[in-house]
Amino acid sequence: MRLFLALLPFLALAAEPKPIRVLVWDEQQPQQAQGYGDKFLGETLAAGLAGKTGLSIKTAKLADPEQGLSDAALDETDVLVFWCHRKVKEQDDVRVEAVVKRVQAGKLGFIALHSAHWAKPFVRLMQERTKDEAKKGLTAAELASAKWSFVNEAPYYKGVKAGAPLTPSVRRDGDKFVVTLPQCVFPTYRNDGAPGHVTVAKPTHPIATGLPAKWDIPQTEMYGEPFHVPAPDDVVFEERWDKGEYFRSGITWQVGAGKVFYYRPGHETYPIFKQRENIQVVENAIRWAAGK
Numbered sequence: 001m002r003l004f005l006a007l008l009p010f011l012a013l014a015a016e017p018k019p020i021r022v023l024v025w026d027e028q029q030p031q032q033a034q035g036y037g038d039k040f041l042g043e044t045l046a047a048g049l050a051g052k053t054g055l056s057i058k059t060a061k062l063a064d065p066e067q068g069l070s071d072a073a074l075d076e077t078d079v080l081v082f083w084c085h086r087k088v089k090e091q092d093d094v095r096v097e098a099v100v101k102r103v104q105a106g107k108l109g110f111i112a113l114h115s116a117h118w119a120k121p122f123v124r125l126m127q128e129r130t131k132d133e134a135k136k137g138l139t140a141a142e143l144a145s146a147k148w149s150f151v152n153e154a155p156y157y158k159g160v161k162a163g164a165p166l167t168p169s170v171r172r173d174g175d176k177f178v179v180t181l182p183q184c185v186f187p188t189y190r191n192d193g194a195p196g197h198v199t200v201a202k203p204t205h206p207i208a209t210g211l212p213a214k215w216d217i218p219q220t221e222m223y224g225e226p227f228h229v230p231a232p233d234d235v236v237f238e239e240r241w242d243k244g245e246y247f248r249s250g251i252t253w254q255v256g257a258g259k260v261f262y263y264r265p266g267h268e269t270y271p272i273f274k275q276r277e278n279i280q281v282v283e284n285a286i287r288w289a290a291g292k
Contacts, residue, residue, distance in 0.1 A: 019056040020290045022049065023077040025068060027084040028061045034269040041268055042083055048279040055286065062087060069095040074102055078290045079109040081282060082116045085268060088156050096120040104128060106257030109289025111282065114266030117184050117227075118156050122262070126182045127153070129230045129255045130168040134179050145175045152181045160228060162187040167228045186247070188224035193270065194241055196220040198249060198277070201238045207250065207261065207284040208236055215277045221267040223247045229262075237281070239264060250281065252288075259289040 026042025036044045046059045058077075060068025062084075069092075074080075080099060084091070099121045102108035112122040127150075135143060152167065160167075160183050168182040196217040200208045224245040230253065237250030249264035263281055265272050272278050 017054065019054050020286060020292060021056050021058075021076055021078045022081060022286055023058050023060055023068075023073065023079075024049070024081045025060045025083065026062075027087050028063070029085060029268055032268040035267075035271045036274075041266070041273060042081075044271075045081070045083075045273040045279070045282065048273060049283055049286070052283050054292075055283070062090065067092050067095050069099060071098060074098055074108065077108060079111065079286045080121075081111045081113065081286070082119050082121060083113045083266065084119045085115040088118050088120060091120040093120070096124060100124045100128065103258035103260065104256030108258060109286070109291075110258065110260045111285050111289060112260070112262045113282075114221075114264060114272075117186075117229075117262065120156075122260070123155060123182075123184045125253075125255045125260050126168075126184055126229050129253050129260075130179060130181055132255070133168075133230060134170045134177060142175070147176045149176070149178045150181055151178060152183065155181070155183045155185065158183065158185070160185055160187050166226060168230055182230060183228035186223050186225060186227050188222075188245065190222040190224075190243075190245075191267065191269075192222075193219040194222065194243070196222065196239045196241055196249075196265065198265070199238045199240070201235045201248075201250075205234055205236045205252075206288045207252070207281065209284050211277060211280055211284075217265055217270075217272060217275065217278070219270040220265055220272060221270075223264055227251075237263075259291075261285045261289060 024042045024046040026040055028040045032041045042059050046057045050057045103110050167180050169180045171178040199214050222241050222245050225247055232251035234252045235248045239247045239249035251262050253260045
């Protein structure tokens, strides 16, 4: 009995679940001062998440050694939350592939925020999802003989016009497959600070936990559909604007064994990640992406 009592503190520690290790990555633009003052967007979001039960929060930025995405840093991360805007092409391809491989292996969850629709890790993950979808339904013999050609491998900063053919797409001619990879962008945007109106489209989804059925974001940038990405597994949130635009503003995919979530709100000149509902979305997405 004495031995059991002596071991109780250690048994209690062993029973405690390990925290979800979160890395909030931010390009860190000077323009963020308009929405976040003397802190950067990523730092503000990290501070909003820091007090949440079961989360261990770190931050990283483009200017860090290995861009904050070293093998050691990634091996100590369960979920990567990613924000970027103007410096996408500066993201190191080697570090990007290290992120993608970990997501595919189920070792890392990935959350892309707002203008990270063109972040290299997000684009690469959408490309890999597209390739996986293109192979579905093919027999073993067809896969063995298939010849693949991939178009649009570097879509960064290349817009699309309204009515343009949707991407991704697959064209087959016998054993030849031409896969047009996703553009990961949309035909319209408007940065006038008009309010966005968010609606929970799938209340039963874990990312919707604890959120109201609807809420407004007082100032935001508008993105207008269609969003050129693979068909999502779930549309959790939808967003509308008073001028009639619409966007699937919270969407999920499985990529390999890993989970990916895109959340549209988050322009750097508006304090979007000071708002309780938006912090709650990211918290919920972290727990979902980590498999909790």
